[in-house]
Amino acid sequence: MTRNRMRAGSGWLFAAGALVLLGLWRGEHLDVFTKAITLCLECLGLR
Amino acid sequence: MRRRSRRPLVQWLAAIGANAYIPGWILGQIYRGPLKMGCVPILNCYSCPGALFACPVGAAQNAAARGTLPFYAVGVVAAAGALAGRLPCGWLCPFGLFQDLIHRLRGRRRAMALPRSLGWVKFAVLALLLPAAAIPTGAADMGYERFCTYLCPSGTLMASVPLLAVDPTLRTLAGPLLGWRFALLFLVIGTGIFLYYRPFCRVLCPLGAGLGLGNRPSLWAVGHDPRRRTDCGACRAACPVALDPTAGGTDTAECIRCLRCAEACLPKSLRFGLRNRIEGGDAG
Structure with missing residues (x-):
């Protein structure tokens, strides 16, 4: 069972890494940046 | 002899490190440097004046609101979950530290057991997080971060309180929504002191739910x-x-x-x- 979970965890990590790379390739980090440097009125509860 | 836990020290270092933009705390402005491109798997509002990084929950919702899939933010959370499951909840999350601190006010009295069914609510929040953000609203024809707006007490504590305290212009925008958010924050504080350990993490947090999916297979x-x-x-x-x-x-x-x-x-x-x-x- 431990070996199966290690395989599942490794596969999960590989898939997650692929998602991160795909997101970076699509430039999502720039969208995150644009959002994160703007004062978020939703986060403040003002909108 | 039992060793003293290093967890409180790590929690404090993580909370301070993630919110180390000192000018923001003094001037009531948010950090606008390149570190904000990075999502970190903790519930730390990116509108907190000290925040150096982006919140994956907010970033994912923002992508959904614009009609795109948030591969990057989801990938960061999934990677953290695959490595160590909810370890960031226990050791790194600033809002987790806050709940730990208020829970200490209970003294040595043991917290009540949380009804198991309440634990499922956070998975419902997780499942609805992106669809809810994607629902268009008004003339803008875009969705918005509904979890951040209605359910995130971390944003109230880490962003609303410090920014409204120093910015009178923002205070003029405050309305009933802010009242609801403070009510939710006080509910979390009250239940954290009198009833349950870490009520928000265990009942409502979509990030905790996402990381928790990794608890079983985590490396x-x-x-x-x-x-x-x-x-x-x-x-x-x-x-x-x-x-x-x-x-x-x-x-x-x-x-x-x-x-x-x-x-x-x-x-x-x-x-x-x-x-x-x-x-x-x-x-x-």
């Missing part, structure tokens, strides 16, 4: 060595969320990986580490 995990097991019950007594670590409790999504069980285990049967090492190859 680093809490495992026990059956040869050293004594059934003394110290781990069960130490667990703040009332799980049984010797019966797979640490692999459920309810475990926040605070590792108190491993610290309480005097024969060192329970340990946190790379799963195949602590569980001994195929023996688990």
